[in-house]
Amino acid sequence: MTRAPQGEKNSRRGFDEKAYLSSKVLKAGEDPYRQHAFNQLESDKLSSDRPIRDTRHYRCTSVRYDTDLPATSLIITFHNEARSTLLRTVKSVLNRTPPSLIQEIILVDDFSSDPEDCQLLTKIPKVKCLRNTRREGLIRSRVRGAEVATADVLTFLDSHCEVNSEWLQPMLQRVKEDYTRVVSPIIDVISLDNFAYLAASADLRGGFDWSLHFKWEQIPIEQKMSRTDPTQSIRTPVIAGGIFVIDKSWFNHLGKYDTQMDIWGGENFELSFRVWMCGGSLEIVPCSRVGHVFRKRHPYDFPEGNALTYIKNTKRTAEVWMDEYKQYYYEARPSAIGKSFGSVADRVEQRRKLNCKSFQWYLENVYPELKIPEKELIPGVIKQGGNCLESRAQDTTGNTLAGMGNCKGTVNNPPVTQEWVFSDPLIRQQDKCLSITSFSTGSQITLEACNQKDGRQ
Structure with a gap:
């Protein structure tokens, strides 16, 4: 079990945790799933310092990391997050990370109903709060957080996570060795019903189909056979997008995020294609484990509706990055045909300036398992x-x-x-x-x- 070191707890005396949590408890008879699409009652019952099981492979405990790893700015964006869940995310980071590696924790409050959800947490050392004056969505909020970050390395984290033992060191080590690597942990599952912390498989990577629908998939058999060391990184065609570490200058050089994308969805494909095709790589680091609450629906509104927003965002990705292969995206997602997606001229120009490779190169070298659909042959x-x-x-x-x-x-x-x-x-x-x-x-x-x-x- 991983617990909080005593010294860390005492440094938060200015923060009144009891008052912060008790002002937002559920009323008797209220549906605990309604507001956040997870069981808030169960989250509220749990300690903000709860111990979780160390889910790493046993060989991870003997891996040694450089003593001069770079510090990182953590960026956590949220919109009306449950206070108990948000606080547990922040405290798990402070409890399970060497203080020298945390430059700051930047909370970007995407215009939540109550500004104090974010503001009160700044009484915790290293926590800063940025509040949007209108709803911007995950993508623009993350860019805003990255722009004020003072560390050389950025760590993006969702607001309903719990980090595990030595979660950060393996990812920082990989980025320190090669700044063009963009690295992600194995994402464990926190049950949306009872908040049990469950270990995820170490044999998965990110994949997708032609409709740009993300899926977890088994590592190809040849890759699995050649992996003699379970602590070795796993190359992944795409990342899930919620949790990753990236060198700040590399993030800026690559063009941050496409800020014309709205709210949520599709940005992980755009970033993944851009990293691979423009000279970087994506990997999952098995000795890093972070728990995440996977929800079955979005608890917040999309101004244009969930489906339309996802179409707009993935369509921008297809138009900029998929070259002639975008026809297979439209075949798989015919509802995208004719839908508006704004101008992509600046993103196309960015791709040209960076001298990025073709999508055919990506298919041949990064994701040969994605088969081109065969036409019905007459x-x-x-x-x-x-x-x-x-x-x-x-x-x-x-x-x-x-x-x-x-x-x-x-x-x-x-x-x-x-x-x-x-x-x-x-x-x-x-x-x-x-x-x-x-x-x-x-x-x-x-x-x-x-x-x-x-x-x-």
């Missing part, structure tokens, strides 16, 4: 006058030859030997593809095993 015949292309007997080397012969059957029902499928850029018959034997005049046409990278096909 077979047909290839005619020249009254003749049709057909496959013939094998030659002496065992290759099946192809040539022109009299058309047989009907156009809709040709014989198997004259039926071809156009599978761009290949012409297939069953599992073989048309191929030339050489690039010289008079070359024979044969059927060989399909290979998209073979120029003869």
Whole structure:
């Protein structure tokens, strides 16, 4: 179990925790899920210093970190968060992090109903409060927090988290060794019903489908086989986005966040594509564990509605970063077609200035597991006058030859030997593809095993 060191508790005497929490308790009979989409009653019952189980692999306890790791500015944005949950997030950071590594904790209050939710917490040492004068959403709030941060490294954290033992050191170590790395912890689960702290699998990474829907997925088998050390970092195509560490100058150099995105959603794809395609990398650090309350719905309003906001944000991502592959986004999310998404000219220019790689590079080098959807292939015949292309007997080397012969059957029902499928850029018959034997005049046409990278096909 990880507990709070005594000395830390005594340094918060100016803060009246009892008064802070008791002014926001639930009324008798009130639905504990209504306001925050988690069981506030259970959160309020728990101590703000509650011990949690150390969920790391046992080998993490023997990993040594540099003694001169850089300090970080923590940025926590929130809108009408439950006080007990927000306070537990802040105190878990102070209790389980060496004080020398915390430059400051910047709370960005995104225009909550009660300004004191944030203000009163500034009586805790190192806690600062920024309040938005109108609702800005997570993305613009995080940028505002990052702009006032004084440390060289930024740590973004959600407002309903509890950090675990030695959570920060492994991430700072990775960023210190290479400032272009953007690193995330394994995100454990805090139950939205009873606030039990549950260990997450160490074999997962971030993935997505063509509709830009985030999902946790198993590490590819080859990657799993090559990982002899369970403390080793896991390359991830995308991060969940709620909790990560990034060098501040790298964050600024890459263009921070797309501040035309609203409220929440899609920003993790935009940041992930940008990091990978513009010279950085993303990884999950298994020796860092942070618990997070995963909710089933958003407890707050989206000015344009949840679905429309998500479409606008992901559409901006697709238009700037996905090149010709954005067609698969629109096929998977047809409701995005024709929806407004604002101007992306400045983000396109930013990408050009940074000389970023193509989305094809990303698919080939970072996420080859994301398969390009195959179009429904309709077979047909290839005619020249009254003749049709057909496959013939094998030659002496065992290759099946192809040539022109009299058309047989009907156009809709040709014989198997004259039926071809156009599978761009290949012409297939069953599992073989048309191929030339050489690039010289008079070359024979044969059927060989399909290979998209073979120029003869």
